[in-house]
Amino acid sequence: DGGITQSPKYLFRKEGQNVTLSCEQNLNHDAMYWYRQDPGQGLRLIYYSQIVNDFQKGDIAEGYSVSREKKESFPLTVTSAQKNPTAFYLCASSMRTPNTGELFFGEGSRLTVL
């Protein structure tokens, strides 16, 4: 089945630790995105990538880092510099051309900082 897989589904970390969230897609999509969602809030864009080895900051990139070494993979690292990392993280992908805004989402990763 084609789709997007995020792991882990739940993650706990201590303050000051970096953590990496995995996102893999087998849809052959060029573009991938990371969003953050806080309770009762909408989705905020962290980073996005249109092609391999290239990515752009979204609205809330501070304290996060990404890489795009393979078309299928777009991992997100939540660094210790992120002041309030507890949130629900969503990865998505789309066709790059034409990019009409039809996104396919993973099931999300919930990060809790203890």
Added chain:
Amino acid sequence: LAKTTQPISMDSYEGQEVNITCSHNNIATNDYITWYQQFPSQGPRFIIQGYKTKVTNEVASLFIPADRKSSTLSLPRVSLSDTAVYYCLVGGSNQAGTALIFGKGTTLSVSS
């Protein structure tokens, strides 16, 4: 980037038709309008997409006026399972560097 504005919440009863309107005054010529549905602790799911006039699929209709500055998602005969958050997304381009920005969404509550 086109900014969207939606009502924060709406209430309805089972069997009624629900219309959710999204305002996007600075929509660009190449932008499409896409609606998503999200249940708690899940990723958003695509509902419908359009560029102009009216689009209908098996679950919803999307009405877009000629000036494209707004759009209305219409859900016919809602059920309890339609209780969710609905997002309007405006964007899309054939050029690289497109950031897709979501608004705050509309929480729809359906009661029996």
